[in-house]
Amino acid sequence: MRRIIILAAPALLASCGQAGDGYAFDGAEFERRSQPVTVVEHASLHDLRAAAPDEAHVQGRDLMGFSYLRPDGCEIHVTDLRKSAARSWLGHEMTHCVYGRWHK
Known part of the structure; x- marks a missing residue:
């Protein structure tokens, strides 16, 4: 099964433009996809980062x-x-x- 990894940021995304997380909404990969969502909580930031795949770690950004x-x-x-x-x-x-992927 094909998976796409999406990177994160530290604050809530505004509906458009630059948000407090430092990301701008550059355009949707697809429009309003509807599907089940599962949330996985990690006990600490260290645990979350350890669980992330290598490609999720981007130089210059804290995951x-x-x-x-x-x-x-x-x-x-x-x-x-x-x-x-x-x-x-x-x-x-x-x-x-x-x-989907909406920021660079």
């Missing part, structure tokens, strides 16, 4: 979450939502589930 887009759904990886600011990262990753 704060990542997503897998699959034909049958989307899987979002963030740190424990009860203990951190991961709730804002969840919004960024959810936008990938809906629109």
Whole structure:
């Protein structure tokens, strides 16, 4: 099964333009994809980064979450939502589930 890895950022994505996470919405890979979403919580940022595939680690960016887009759904990886600011990262990753790769 083919998987696409989507990189993360540290803040909630605004609907367009530059958001607090430092990313701009450069254009959707697809339009409003609808599928099941699974959220995987990691106990710490260290654990999340250790679980991420090599290609998710981009030089110059601190990995704060990542997503897998699959034909049958989307899987979002963030740190424990009860203990951190991961709730804002969840919004960024959810936008990938809906629109795919939308930032460079």
